[in-house]
Amino acid sequence: MxxxxxxxxxxxxxxxxxxxxxxxxxxxxxxxxxxxxxxxxxxxxxxxxxxxxxxxxxxxxxxxxxxxxxxxxxxxxxxxxxxxxxxxxxxxxxxxxxxxxxxxxxxxxxxxxxxxxxxxxxxxxxxxxxxxxxxxxxxxxxxxxxxxxxxxNAERPLRSPNDFPRLPYHRLAPVERYLLPTFLGRRTGVHHASIGCPFRCQFCGVVPIFDGRQKTEVPERTAEVLGMLQRKFGMDAVQFYDNNFFLSESHASKQAELLSPLNLRWWAEGRIDTFLRYSDEALRDIRRSGATMIFFGAESGSNEVLAQMNKRITAEQTLELAARIRKFGIIPEFSFVVGNPNAPAEDTRQTIDFVRRIKRLNPDAEIIVQHYIPTPHPDGMYGGVEGKIEFPRTPDEWATERWFNFTIRHDPRLPWLPRQVKRRIDNFELVINSRWPTVQDIRLPRWGRMLLQFLSSWRYATGIYDFPLELAWAEKFVALRKPRWESL
Ligand code: B12
CATH class of the missing domain: 3.40.50.280 (Cobalamin-binding domain)
Incomplete structure (x- = not known):
């Protein structure tokens, strides 16, 4: 056994x-x-x-x-x-x-x-x-x-998901307990249609493991599996967990064509540059097939920082996409890695300005602000932080409060990140999350949404993010009054 x-x-x-x-x-x-x-x-x-x-x-x-x-x-x-x-x-x-x-x-x-x-x-x-x-x-x-x-031992060459048998969902009893309500649907499932990623961003933990390789399932198989989950278990929405779901336009168009009849609402991760290259027709098809929100790593509003990250996109491309995707009714979710070790305060200032520009172009755009925490990297960690941080030597040490808070980016305690810059990032995050509460929070009642928006609007308008105590209080107050999950 x-x-x-x-x-x-x-x-x-x-x-x-x-x-x-x-x-x-x-x-x-x-x-x-x-x-x-x-x-x-x-x-x-x-x-x-x-x-x-x-x-x-x-x-x-x-x-x-x-x-x-x-x-x-x-x-x-x-x-x-x-x-x-x-x-x-x-x-x-x-x-x-x-x-x-x-x-x-x-x-x-x-x-x-x-x-x-x-x-x-x-x-x-x-x-x-x-x-x-x-x-x-x-x-x-x-x-x-x-x-x-x-x-x-030596690395193992990557094999395609197509080479492996289908997942034995029936061994998870009961399957329905894995299909839960989200903003996408009442019974949301997950799927991973590829493994790895062909890019080599220097802040990313996927690179050391898959070394710039990606293998993807054929669209026919993806659609077949999702169709089965829909028929057998009533799944009505899906989150694709792939690092890079939109590999090429022809692949994405084919996938959209096969997903359309299923009427699923879906979420996935893509790259800004790849997506910008798609034709209007392809974007329309993707939307029609159920794409509701797409996560993009924007990472920074500075081209110099993007180059240091080896991200291979520009800030102008992010702005272009924010405006263009709006016409197709797909919500972009832009994620930022804030706190460049070489100039954390300047990087934070630039990112905040850039996020504000995005919001002007596309107010529906969702923003995720993440503190940069390094992971080991074959090409060198972003920010040149080798020697500036020593990782724990045992899993038990990783499990301590100090390193747990580092991993989840809650309180990373990085030698190059001054406390006041860390606080500024957190305060901005709280203000923007209150000004535009995420549509993903299906438990947030309408009054709570309005309260947060009301309290934060002057702060956002004036750019005064410091000491948002009333927002922290309001967030807790609303959280305590959210409906319980079981009642959704
Ligand atoms: C889903 C997911 C989550 C979910 C987990 C949901 C759940 N049900 O458990 C959630 C949202 C909770 C999550 C959280 C976090 N995540 Co996460 N997550 C992922 C994601 C998108 C998919 C993982 C997955 O299911 N893959 C599908 C399976 C099939 O692939 P796989 O895990 O690689 O498995 C293969 C091999 O690894 C191996 N394998 C795996 N397990 C085992 C076990 C055995 C016995 C064997 C033999 C082999 C084996 O074989 C598998 C098949 O080939 C990955 C990125 C990605 N696309 O993989 C990030 C990822 C794993 N997450 C990551 C991180 C850092 C986190 C966080 C710690 C921090 C954060 N803010 O993102 C948080 C934790 C904080 C918290 N509050 O929970 C990083 C890890 C790398 C790193 N930098 O350290 C990733 C790679 C994202 C990234 N690009 O940075 N995550």
Whole structure:
């Protein structure tokens, strides 16, 4: 028996299909005995794993770990499982161990790390347990040798999602509990139609893992899977989790054509430059197929900073897209990485000015302001911060409050970011979020929306963002009076 564990990462109303674990399950389906334990659904995953271990001989505990809350849950669950079941090997896969393989192996309760795409690697690891393969021959695997030294095998070439079997949704019972209300629909699902990304932005954690490679599912297969989820489970909306959903115009047009009959409302991530190259006809088709909001990494309003990030877009392109996409009725969601380590105050000032320009061109545009936090990068971390920051050496240290707040960007405590600049970024974020509350918050009542808009409008108009205590208070006041999720 293999346990596939997806530690808790989100609050229940944000529960989505655990795609990483489902992908691994697809590779095992029909060939191996396995059970999925999803901490986003199961409130006592440790007890469930103990029960499985009592009833079966568990050969492997395989855990998917994303940085942040999921990593914190994974540490606690794995430590306890190791104490109770010391003979069961534990493997971690996913973004956290792929980015920090040595750090992960420093934990006494992790025996193996599977870096990057995991479907083939886990099968080969199981073969090694059964003596038909050498650990050293398994690409994408990291492990501890007989002396406890870390061994990192060669990378594994990326395979297309088309090469792998369909996800075994039926192993998640009941599937309906993964289809929840969002601004897109009453039963929103998620799908990942590609893996990796061909760009090499220097702030991005995807590059070290996929090294500028991307493989994409054919549009026919994407539409078939979504059609099945619609027919069988009533899914009426979908969020595409791809890093780069709009690969090319012909691919996107074909996808739009096949999605149209499904009448799903959808959200996805795209690049500004790619999208700008599309014809009006393609954009109309994309809208008609249900595209409601598209996330774009705008990152900065300064071309110099964009060049430092290796983002390969210009600020003028962002403005052009903000204006153009409005005509098609698609809401753009522009994300910014604020706090250039070389000039954080100037970068913050420029970003705020730039966001204001976007809002003038397209008031519906949604804005996400993120503090820049570095991740290891093969081309060097954005801002040249090598040597200026030392990452934790164990998962347990990553799970401490100090590093948890760093990961979720709440309080990153970066040596190059003065407190007052950090405060300015946070204050601006609060003002803009109050001035234009996101349409994504379906629990925000109309009166709450109006209250926040009323209180923040003078601040936005005058550019006085400091000490927005009344907005912080109003936000809390409204949050306490939002309807409960169950009543939606
Ligand atoms: C969905 C998602 C979330 C969701 C999670 C929802 C959920 N249900 O759990 C939410 C919104 C909560 C989230 C949050 C965060 N996320 Co997030 N998220 C993603 C996203 C978009 C998709 C992940 C996914 O499902 N992929 C689909 C699966 C199929 O792919 P996969 O995970 O890579 O899995 C493959 C391999 O990694 C491997 N594998 C994975 N697990 C396992 C396990 C085993 C045992 C094995 C063998 C193999 C294996 O095999 C799989 C199949 O090949 C990714 C970006 C992306 N497109 O991947 C970012 C991403 C993982 N997130 C990231 C980050 C940083 C975060 C945050 C920590 C910070 C933030 N603000 O974004 C927050 C956490 C804060 C919080 N409050 O929760 C980064 C991680 C890299 C980094 N910089 O550290 C990413 C890459 C985004 C980015 N470009 O920066 N996220």
């Amino acid at each position: 293999i346990i596939l564990l997806h530690p808790k990462a989100v609050k229940p109303h944000n529960r989505r299909f655990p795609l990483a674990i489902l992908s691994i399950a697809a590779a095992l389906e029909g060939a191996e005995e396995y059970q999925i334990v999803d901490g986003n659904l199961d409130t006592t995953p440790g007890a469930t794993m103990d029960r499985i271990a009592r009833e079966h001989r568990v050969e492997l505990l395989a855990v998917s770990v994303m940085p942040g809350p999921q990593m914190v849950s994974a540490v606690a669950l794995c430590r306890e499982f190791r104490q109770k079941h010391p003979n069961v090997p534990i493997v971690w896969g996913g973004y956290f161990p792929s980015l920090y393989a040595d750090t992960t192996l420093n934990a006494g309760y992790v025996d193996f790390v599977i870096r990057g795409q995991g479907e083939d690697t886990i099968i080969e690891l199981l073969q090694a347990f059964r003596d038909s393969r050498q650990l050293a021959s398994i690409r994408g695997l990291s492990f501890k040798d007989a002396f406890g030294l870390h061994v990192h």
